[in-house]
Amino acid sequence: MKQKDILFIGFTLFALFFGAGNLIYPVSLGIESGTSYFPAIIGFILTGVGIPIITVVAISLVRGGAIQLAGRVHPLFGIIFISVVYLTIGPLFAIPRATSVAFESGLAPWLGESSSLGLFLFTAIFLGLVFFISLNPSKLVDRIGQLLTPALFVSIIGLVIGAFFLLDGEIQPPGEKYSSQPFFTGFVEGYLTMDAIAALAFGIITVTTFRERGITDSKMLTLRTFQAGSVAAIGLTSVYVAIGWIGAKMATEGAYDNGSAILAGAANIMYGNIGTLLFGLIVALACFTTCVGLVVACAQFFSNRFQGLTYKGVALTVTLISMVIANLGLSQIVAYSVPVLVFVYPITIVLIILTFTGGIIHHSPYVYRGAILFTSVISLYDGLVAAGFPLKAVTPYIQALPFSEINLSWLLPALVGALIGAIIHWIVTTTTSKVVTNK
Known part of the structure; x- marks a missing residue:
């Protein structure tokens, strides 16, 4: 296997992980932590990057993937729990959330208050393209790792460079949340990315990709997975540090409701309307690549696990359910999904620890x-x-x-x-x- 193949698989893994939430949470951390930014972001990276990459490597250690990993508790538990995980990170939460965020960050600002029709048309087109790209998972690395990820990187670099030269706000003292234990607060905030759960699915995609390229030896498979994971980890860490710093410099520019508003405000300050478009492009690409990975993961899992289900049929069903739920709006999606995520996440972490x-x-x-x-x-x-x-x-x-x-x-x-x-x-x-x- 060539080194560039490992690099492109690492790029793909980065793009699969890097959804809208991965943009929003670090920048919120930056504006809230202020002068305590660096210990806070280090804690965030340990859980927002470290645990997901370790989870991917853990998947390479078990031939049966996530099912075998959870099946060590009990075979029935393995099937039920991992099915819940896939439904959670797929059509019931993550895909609709990413689609809604892409709409609200990219298109909604231009449509005004009445945007129900716009949301419907956007979700239809957006998820239609997601479904099309997902139909051929063997081309996932070529389409995402070689095409979409570089475009995402270039867009982010444009935003970050502008922040270092065009934002001159002073770093403020930390807010109450980060005033006493910024490292541990950032450590817990890293959970909000929910990437450790998604890693159970993305790990299988990564391992399958290596096996399709002829890596069959278990030790070599784990090594290659670790190498690709390291590429993704470097990319995620670099982006988190950079956009978190944008948040730290935006503290004097006004009050913001969430990380998306902070980044949108920074983009507008730096580049005007072009900045708004740039931010919309970043969010759209981040959400798109994540949605593709999640549709592929869900379709592969359910079609392989349950007889009578075809890959294409599951992919279409996941896409349609995601479209329906995405049209409920972002606030409602988050409201009903948070309790499930709060329940699932600690169990996932404990399973990973037990594996190692x-x-x-x-x-x-x-x-x-x-x-x-x-x-x-x-x-x-x-x-x-x-x-x-x-x-x-x-x-x-x-x-x-x-x-x-x-x-x-x-x-x-x-x-x-x-x-x-x-x-x-x-x-x-x-x-x-x-x-x-x-x-």
Whole structure:
């Protein structure tokens, strides 16, 4: 395999990860963290880049992909959980969200208040092109890695260069959120990209691409996946640092509701209406490449897993459902999807940690089940609270857990569950060993 193939696969992985949220969250971090920007962005990168890339590498370690990874808890759990993951990052949330963000950032500013028809026409054309590109997944690297990603890079570079020369705002003191623990606050903010969940799907795309190019040896496959992941990590880190810095320099330019408004304002200050168009192009390309990757991932997963489903049929169904939900509007999409994401994300992180510690725990199903069970209880609570169910009787106990103030209340229960699972594993193996010896 040529080095340029690894480079292009890395570019593709970068483009698949880099959706609208990956633009919005770093710039919000920048404007809120101010003079504490650098420790905050380092924390953000560890979770916003590190965990997703590690997840991709973890997928290369298991021949059965995400299903086998989650199936170590129980085969039925593997199928159900990964199906939920694909539906979440596919037609029920990520694709509609990306499509809506592309519309609101690129076209809505020019249409005024009444844009329902514009949203419908945009989603039809946008997702129609996504479906067309997704029909031939073997060409994914050629179309995204060699064509769309360079265009995305050039657009981002234009915005970043302008920020260094045309934005002269002074860096402000950090806001209350980042005043005491900017590193750990940024660390938790990195979860908002939700890329660790998407990595379960994008990892399979990456591994499949390498296998199609003749990489069959397991160690070599993991190495090549790590190399491509490193390319994506460098790209994501560079962009996060740069656009986060734009946010830090925009603190004196006015008040903004979200990261999209900050970037749009920066683009307009630097380049006027051309800047608005440039920002719209960046968001459209970022959302488009992510949507293509997610449609391909969903179509491959469900057509391979369930008999009677064809790749083209699933891709079309995912596209149509995404179009319907995208027309609900961005606010409603986020409102109904956040509880699901809050529930799924900690479980995903624990699964990845268990995969890399498998040599220590011998991939014991008891350890997996204990850790996942205890994590699921806490994340279910968090999901129900996010959905609007206060659960006041339970709240004091959850808030008493370590790290609950930074939304990591599941961490200690996961460790306790794993420890209980390890004890059960030791008891079972010891008892079995004695029975065999006595015979």
